[in-house]
Amino acid sequence: MSKDETLGEALRRQGISRRGFLKFCAATASLMALPPGMVPAIAAALEKARRPSVIWLSFQECTGCTESLTRSHSPTVEGLIFDTISLDYHHTLQAASGTAAEAAREAAMEENYGKYILVVDGSIPLGNPGFSTIAGISNKNMLLDTAKGAAAIISVGTCAAYGGIPHAKPNPTGAVPVSELIKDKPIINIPGCPPIPVVITGVLAHFLTFGTIPELDELGRPMAFYGNSIHDRCYRRPFYDKGLFAETFDDEGAKKGWCLYKLGCKGPTTYNACATTKWNEGTSFPIEAGHPCLGCSQPDFWDGGGFYKALSMPTEDITRTAVYAVGAGAAAGVALGALNRAKKKRIEKAHEKVTINDLEKGD
Amino acid sequence: MDTELLKVESGEDLTHNVQPLLHEIRHALVKLLDDGGNTVIDLRSLPLAPGEEQKLLDKLGQGEVYARLHALGPSEIVETRYPGVWVVVHFNYDNEVIGKFIEVCDMPRLLCSQQEDIRQGLEQLQTQLVWCNE
Amino acid sequence: MSEAELLLWVRGPALQIATAIFLLGVVVRLAEILMLGRKKDLAEARGSAVAGGLRTIFSRFVPDRGTLQRSTFNVVAGYIFHIGFFVVLFLFTPHILLFQDVLNVSWPSLPTPMVDATTIVTIIALLAVLAHRLQNPVMRFLSGFQDYLVWLVTILPLVTGYLAFHRIGAVPPPTLIAIHILSVELLMVIFPFTKLMHAFTFFMARYYNGAISGYRGVNS
Numbered sequence: 001m002s003k004d005e006t007l008g009e010a011l012r013r014q015g016i017s018r019r020g021f022l023k024f025c026a027a028t029a030s031l032m033a034l035p036p037g038m039v040p041a042i043a044a045a046l047e048k049a050r051r052p053s054v055i056w057l058s059f060q061e062c063t064g065c066t067e068s069l070t071r072s073h074s075p076t077v078e079g080l081i082f083d084t085i086s087l088d089y090h091h092t093l094q095a096a097s098g099t100a101a102e103a104a105r106e107a108a109m110e111e112n113y114g115k116y117i118l119v120v121d122g123s124i125p126l127g128n129p130g131f132s133t134i135a136g137i138s139n140k141n142m143l144l145d146t147a148k149g150a151a152a153i154i155s156v157g158t159c160a161a162y163g164g165i166p167h168a169k170p171n172p173t174g175a176v177p178v179s180e181l182i183k184d185k186p187i188i189n190i191p192g193c194p195p196i197p198v199v200i201t202g203v204l205a206h207f208l209t210f211g212t213i214p215e216l217d218e219l220g221r222p223m224a225f226y227g228n229s230i231h232d233r234c235y236r237r238p239f240y241d242k243g244l245f246a247e248t249f250d251d252e253g254a255k256k257g258w259c260l261y262k263l264g265c266k267g268p269t270t271y272n273a274c275a276t277t278k279w280n281e282g283t284s285f286p287i288e289a290g291h292p293c294l295g296c297s298q299p300d301f302w303d304g305g306g307f308y309k310a311l312s313m314p315t316e317d318i319t320r321t322a323v324y325a326v327g328a329g330a331a332a333g334v335a336l337g338a339l340n341r342a343k344k345k346r347i348e349k350a351h352e353k354v355t356i357n358d359l360e361k362g363d
Numbered sequence: 364m365d366t367e368l369l370k371v372e373s374g375e376d377l378t379h380n381v382q383p384l385l386h387e388i389r390h391a392l393v394k395l396l397d398d399g400g401n402t403v404i405d406l407r408s409l410p411l412a413p414g415e416e417q418k419l420l421d422k423l424g425q426g427e428v429y430a431r432l433h434a435l436g437p438s439e440i441v442e443t444r445y446p447g448v449w450v451v452v453h454f455n456y457d458n459e460v461i462g463k464f465i466e467v468c469d470m471p472r473l474l475c476s477q478q479e480d481i482r483q484g485l486e487q488l489q490t491q492l493v494w495c496n497e
Numbered sequence: 498m499s500e501a502e503l504l505l506w507v508r509g510p511a512l513q514i515a516t517a518i519f520l521l522g523v524v525v526r527l528a529e530i531l532m533l534g535r536k537k538d539l540a541e542a543r544g545s546a547v548a549g550g551l552r553t554i555f556s557r558f559v560p561d562r563g564t565l566q567r568s569t570f571n572v573v574a575g576y577i578f579h580i581g582f583f584v585v586l587f588l589f590t591p592h593i594l595l596f597q598d599v600l601n602v603s604w605p606s607l608p609t610p611m612v613d614a615t616t617i618v619t620i621i622a623l624l625a626v627l628a629h630r631l632q633n634p635v636m637r638f639l640s641g642f643q644d645y646l647v648w649l650v651t652i653l654p655l656v657t658g659y660l661a662f663h664r665i666g667a668v669p670p671p672t673l674i675a676i677h678i679l680s681v682e683l684l685m686v687i688f689p690f691t692k693l694m695h696a697f698t699f700f701m702a703r704y705y706n707g708a709i710s711g712y713r714g715v716n717s
Contacts, residue, residue: 018477020434026473027453027462029405036403036464219499229670235380235412243590243609257412262594269504269671275410281459282407299501305508311674312591313598315509318516322599325520332521333528340529 007208008047021046028209032202033224033273045209052207053108053116055146056090059139060132060166060175061122065157066090068194069201102135109149117207118150120178123159123166127174143181152186152213153178156200158296161189161220168302179220186213189220193296196277199225219299221271230267230293233275236260249290260287264308266295380411381419388423388448391467395447401468416463423448423465430474436461440471500672507678515682522689523697530701542712549711550704556717557703574626581619585612585655616659623652643691650687653680 005013011021025043029036058066089105096104108116120143125131129138137145147153155178158164166175179187190200203222206214214222231237239245239259246253246260259265267275270293274285286293292308295301305315384404391402406416423443432438436455443450449471453462498506560572586592588607597603607615627648630636657677664670688694710717 017434017483018479019432019473022473022477023432023435023438023453023462026464030407030462030464033408036405219501231670232664233410235410235415238379241609243606243612245590262590269501269674276408281461282463284413288413299499300505304505309598310591310594312595314512314595315505316513318512318599319601321513321516322520325517326524329521329524330528333525334532336525337529337532341532341534 005051006047007049007051010051028205031198032205032209033277042209049208049211052151053112054119054204055105055108055116055150056119056121057134057139057142057146058090059120059122059124059143059160060173061157061159061164063121064194065121065200069197098135102137105146109146113149115151116149117204118146118153119156120153120160121156123163123173123175123177124181125166125173125175127172131173140181143178147182147185150185152188152207153182154188154190154200154203155179155220156190157195158191158193158299158301161191162299164193165302167300187220188213188216188222191219191221191226191297191299192272193294193301195297196225196273196279198277199273217271219271221297225273225277226271226297228271228273228276230270230272230275230287234267234287235275236287254290257290260290260292262310263292264306264310265292266298266301266304266307266311267293268311270295270298270301272297380409380415381422384409384419385422388445388465388467392445392447395467395469399469401466403467404465406463406465420450423450432473438473440474500669500675504671504675504678507675507682511679511682515685519685519688523694526689526694527697527701530698535705538709538712540713543714544711546708546712549717550708552711553707553717554700554703556707570629571626574622574629578619578622578626581615581622582651582655584615585619585658588612613659613662616655620652620655620659623648623655646687647691647693650680650684651693654684 008021011024016024022039022043025039025046026036028046029039029042032042034042056066089101089108094101094104122132122139124139124143126140129140132139134142155161159166159175160178163171163175163177166173167177179189188203190203192199199222202225203214206212206222206224214224217223217226219226231240234240236257236259239257240261244253244256244258245262246258247262248254249263260267265287267287274293275287278285278288294307295304298304303315305311305313387404391404394400394402411419423445426442426444426446428440428442428449430440432440436453437458438451438453441450442448447467447469449466449468451462451464451466451471451473452460455461560576565572584607587596587604589612590606590609593603593606630640630644630648654677657673657680660666661670661673661677664673666673668676684693688696707717
């Protein structure tokens with residue numbers, strides 16, 4: 001597929017009719033969580049869109065993000081998007097390895113300098129850059145080097161966006177997110193553990209369609225997918241409002257689909273598209289399947305107080321502090337009380353009896 | 364360990380999404396009659412409880428038109444029992460749903476033949492006729 | 498600090514500090530009071546001090562007729578506020594879960610819509626109490642900084658809690674929740690240094706009065 005071809009030309013060359021193209025645009029609009037009324041604008045933009053070069057770097061990650069993305073490939077929409085982009089470098093998906101792969105990466109960087117999209121998954125260890133290397137190059141150096149000519153960086157997955165599980169206490173590798181190392185390039189965070197696949201392709205589709213970065217929230221996430229909390233879109237919300245909670249995973253409340261707040265649901269403080277876009281082409285999402293939300297698209301969700309502890313419960317051991325405070329208070333109180341009593345005795349002792357004779361003298 | 368599958372039933376109409384959606388469709392039909400304006404509702408953007416989408420589609424039912432598209436995978440376009448209210452479902456080649464819409468209009472635009480396709484078809488027909496003549 | 502970091506901080510380190518100050522302060526003050534001791538009554542006992550003390554703790558929950566007639570507003574508004582505050586703090590599911598985590602005990606909750614309505618009633622009672630304090634010349638004369646401070650740190654958790662539950666406000670919901678928890682931590686930290694201590698000392702005061710009278714064989 002020629003790099004200079006527009007998306008519209010590429011689709012027509014593949015024998016896709018205008019009708020097929022419109023269907024593609026409708027599905028893409030739905031994918032990008034845009035209102036259906038925008039389909040004509042999307043069609044017009046996609047007609048003229050050009051293939052961007054994409055370099056995908058995988059650092060300290062479990063490959064779950066790539067797996068999620070490739071498993072649920074819908075060959076029509078996401079596949080087309082991936083056919084449209086030129087995926088010039090990806091550890092898991094590429095056939096090449098070693099020096100050949102690195103040479104391919106460097107060639108793509110040079111050829112598209114200033115215009116390629118850099119996708120990163122996994123966190124970067126700073127404790128010792130040698131903790132995670134590719135072809136002998138540390139993650140940190142590869143990131144700094146590759147980011148120089150990137151038009152924008154997409155941090156896929158909570159690890160790249162916020163540090164993820166390596167960043168959880170006690171963070172033995174000194175893991176940091178991409179945003180902590182790169183300060184001079186636009187970064188889009190697509191957190192989630194893993195992120196919803198269509199969210200990843202939705203952001204790429206946005207690039208293709210509009211050539212710009214979508215509107216981001218204060219944590220760098222696209223508002224189209226992360227603009228609402230799970231709680232505000234959860235179909236079980238009426239049960240929360242009424243105070244009907246499941247107490248265990250198999251009690252009457254659970255069977256009736258009641259709210260999972262008591263079982264540790266982090267929906268109220270988690271922003272993602274799970275409740276509307278859902279997973280597996282809109283099949284379901286954790287709460288619908290009966291499991292409380294883990295909060296996996298939020299920073300430090302691993303240290304957020306336990307997956308099965310309710311949101312109103314503290315994240316640390318307060319009981320121990322309470323016991324120590326009471327103990328210390330008792331000791332201090334007794335000590336202070338003793339001091340008070342001593343003071344009282346001293347005052348009593350120092351009390352001088354005054355008689356009427358004393359008063360009359362020296363007048 | 365008890366391996367009996369737990370069935371979760373939707374609470375008795377405690378999540379009331381079907382009625383409001385039907386009202387939205389009603390408003391759209393009024394708009395269609397008034398000024399010919401079309402309305403499209405993306406069903407995948409709404410937080411529906413399990414079973415609610417089916418309930419809604421059951422209430423809309425099926426009318427006189429059923430069309431099956433074959434472009435980038437199959438699509439089904441059905442006019443519901445309420446004329447002007449269409450349900451459009453797009454599938455990919457693996458028969459996975461990639462889009463579900465309710466369109467309130469005379470006819471979903473996708474059913475019409477598209478100008479570019481007509482032009483392309485004309486070229487092909489002309490080529491065909493030239494061959495026949497030779 | 499980002500919204501996510503703030504929320505984690507108030508649920509973690511901030512709560513540790515607030516709990517430590519609160520419990521340390523309360524226990525120190527209670528211990529000091531107890532260590533002060535009581536003057537020994539040298540008369541012969543004519544009744545049971547303990548029985549009198551215990552009975553008075555509960556009998557004083559009913560206001561005496563004279564006070565009720567003279568200060569009807571204060572008594573009624575005060576009761577509404579205190580009962581409402583108790584209901585909102587101890588009978589709301591998310592709060593019960595918090596206590597369950599810290600104290601390992603749990604108890605039944607009230608339906609959420611009921612707690613929701615109670616919150617509004619309690620806030621109204623607090624506003625009425627403040628209005629009364631400002632309008633009544635005697636009360637206005639007697640009121641000092643601490644009176645208004647204590648009123649503020651009491652109403653803040655109620656208002657912020659209501660806003661957080663209903664997700665009303667210009668800031669994102671997680672920040673609303675963080676502000677609510679922060680307002681509670683403020684209350685906790687201020688508590689031992691103000692007259693809020695009455696929450697713990699009221700039963701001691703009632704007991705003392707009851708015991709004195711009970712020892713003498715009279716009703717208190």
